[in-house]
Amino acid sequence: MSPEFGFKINKSAQIDLDKADDSLYRKICSIEPSLKLCIFCGSCAATCSAGQFTSFSFRKISIDLRRGMIKDVKEDISKCMLCGKCILVCPRNVNTRHVLFHLKKHFDENEL
Amino acid sequence: MSKKVVVIGAGPAGMETSTYLANFGFDVDLIEKENQVGGKLNHWDRLFPSMRKGDEVKEFLRKGNKFSNINLLLNTEIENVEQIDNKFIIATNNNKIQADAVVIATGFEIFDATKKEEYGYGIYDNVITSKDLELLFRQNKKIVRADGKPVKRVGIVHCVGSRDEKAGNIYCSKVCCVTGVKQAIEIHEANPDSEIYCFYMDLRMFGMQYEELYKKAQEEHGVQFIRGRLSEAAESLDGSVIVKVEDTLSGRPLKMSVDLLVLLVGFVPSQGTTKMGNLFGVSFNPNRFLEYSDEHTGTGLTNVPGVFLAGTCSAPRTLTNTILDARSTAMRVAGYLNAWETEKR
Numbered sequence: 394m395s396p397e398f399g400f401k402i403n404k405s406a407q408i409d410l411d412k413a414d415d416s417l418y419r420k421i422c423s424i425e426p427s428l429k430l431c432i433f434c435g436s437c438a439a440t441c442s443a444g445q446f447t448s449f450s451f452r453k454i455s456i457d458l459r460r461g462m463i464k465d466v467k468e469d470i471s472k473c474m475l476c477g478k479c480i481l482v483c484p485r486n487v488n489t490r491h492v493l494f495h496l497k498k499h500f501d502e503n504e505l
Numbered sequence: 506m507s508k509k510v511v512v513i514g515a516g517p518a519g520m521e522t523s524t525y526l527a528n529f530g531f532d533v534d535l536i537e538k539e540n541q542v543g544g545k546l547n548h549w550d551r552l553f554p555s556m557r558k559g560d561e562v563k564e565f566l567r568k569g570n571k572f573s574n575i576n577l578l579l580n581t582e583i584e585n586v587e588q589i590d591n592k593f594i595i596a597t598n599n600n601k602i603q604a605d606a607v608v609i610a611t612g613f614e615i616f617d618a619t620k621k622e623e624y625g626y627g628i629y630d631n632v633i634t635s636k637d638l639e640l641l642f643r644q645n646k647k648i649v650r651a652d653g654k655p656v657k658r659v660g661i662v663h664c665v666g667s668r669d670e671k672a673g674n675i676y677c678s679k680v681c682c683v684t685g686v687k688q689a690i691e692i693h694e695a696n697p698d699s700e701i702y703c704f705y706m707d708l709r710m711f712g713m714q715y716e717e718l719y720k721k722a723q724e725e726h727g728v729q730f731i732r733g734r735l736s737e738a739a740e741s742l743d744g745s746v747i748v749k750v751e752d753t754l755s756g757r758p759l760k761m762s763v764d765l766l767v768l769l770v771g772f773v774p775s776q777g778t779t780k781m782g783n784l785f786g787v788s789f790n791p792n793r794f795l796e797y798s799d800e801h802t803g804t805g806l807t808n809v810p811g812v813f814l815a816g817t818c819s820a821p822r823t824l825t826n827t828i829l830d831a832r833s834t835a836m837r838v839a840g841y842l843n844a845w846e847t848e849k850r
Contacts, residue, residue, distance in 0.1 A: 406757050407757065407758045407759065408752055408755065408757050408758070408759040408760070409759075409760055409761070410702075410759060410760070410761035411761055426724070429723045429724055429727065430720060430723050430724060432730075433732070433754050453755070456752075456755050457755070459729060460755060462755075485720070
């Protein structure tokens with residue numbers, strides 16, 4: 394094996410909101426408007442069964458959707474078991490399970 | 506002969522404290538350096554959280570003055586003060602007044618946003634302060650870019666000159682958070698196609714109905730809240746403003762361009778407050794506001810017997826709390842002049 398030479402360009406970590414695609418966020422909001430009320434407190438992620446063993450976090454999904462980070466949402470959504478514990482703790486009454494259900498549906502429909 | 510109280514500053518605090526002092530039977534001189542009463546209330550269009558007009562409250566305060574026997578002295582500034590026994594001899598640009606008690610109600614000034622040069626106020630055309638915006642609302646002017654084009658995206662920056670040791674102000678100015686939410690709603694009402702982004706460190710929605718207003722901004726106006734303090738703003742070729750911030754909730758740096766950047770400027774003590782503090786020998790707190798004699802029990806009182814404080818000369822306050830403080834101070838003055846036992850605690 395030859396040793397590696399030369400330069401490597403790191404991908405920018407910066408979020409550019411001018412180029413972000415928030416269409417999925419808008420779609421989900423039209424189905425479940427309560428998503429708009431999220432204050433990113435993280436109680437959903439703290440109680441999440443899947444989150445105890447994986448990197449799954451509804452709070453992260455809520456942010457990623459707004460920032461157009463659809464790939465991250467798609468990767469994460471499969472970890473959710475739709476148990477709905479997150480609804481019970483949400484102080485803003487976001488129907489988190491309904492959001493997650495429709496995200497799963499969105500990615501299933503767009504794959505099949 | 507009834508005792509004489511001089512109230513300095515005819516903003517909401519001075520107006521309301523004068524009303525109650527006059528009704529307690531004191532002879533009240535209300536001194537104002539400007540040619541009209543109302544102080545900072547004259548700069549507000551609608552008030553949070555109810556969105557009622559600021560002028561309605563001004564009218565209420567004015568009626569109080571009208572129904573009471575108050576000697577209003579406009580265009581009057583205090584130049585010198587002498588104390589002889591328990592009396593204050595106050596020299597103004599117009600006359601000399603002898604007073605048994607003095608209420609300082611000289612209020613605040615807004616933080617000078619040009620000091621935060623990195624935000625570009627006074628440098629970029631599309632960076633304005635919350636006060637500038639309020640004036641546009643008051644004058645029924647359209648919210649557009651400096652070049653007249655419509656605003657599609659608006660950024661609102663919280664804590665400009667507050668909670669910032671670099672700006673010399675470590676304290677929270679209290680009213681900016683909810684003012685930002687109020688103005689976000691108003692911008693969106695005027696421009697329903699616009700998107701509003703608020704950049705905040707914490708959202709301090711401490712008052713009744715403030716949280717509801719915040720919720721309304723999200724629910725009905727789609728206002729987005731990004732937690733992170735702006736590091737800088739820059740102007741792009743087309744005149745829009747590019748802001749840089751850490752999106753602390755995703756742990757990544759973020760940039761975006763906005764057509765209009767609104768800076769929520771905080772409170773600093775007004776020049777008059779500093780001047781009166783020095784003239785009357787009232788002590789200042791570490792934030793350069795005038796200091797109550799005790800944080801819990803000495804509100805209204807100062808280290809100088811006979812000199813009292815009302816309103817925002819002692820701390821940032823909402824209008825509600827300013828009016829409350831003014832009434833409470835009137836009571837402390839009455840206690841002092843009538844030598845109530847309660848005041849000897």
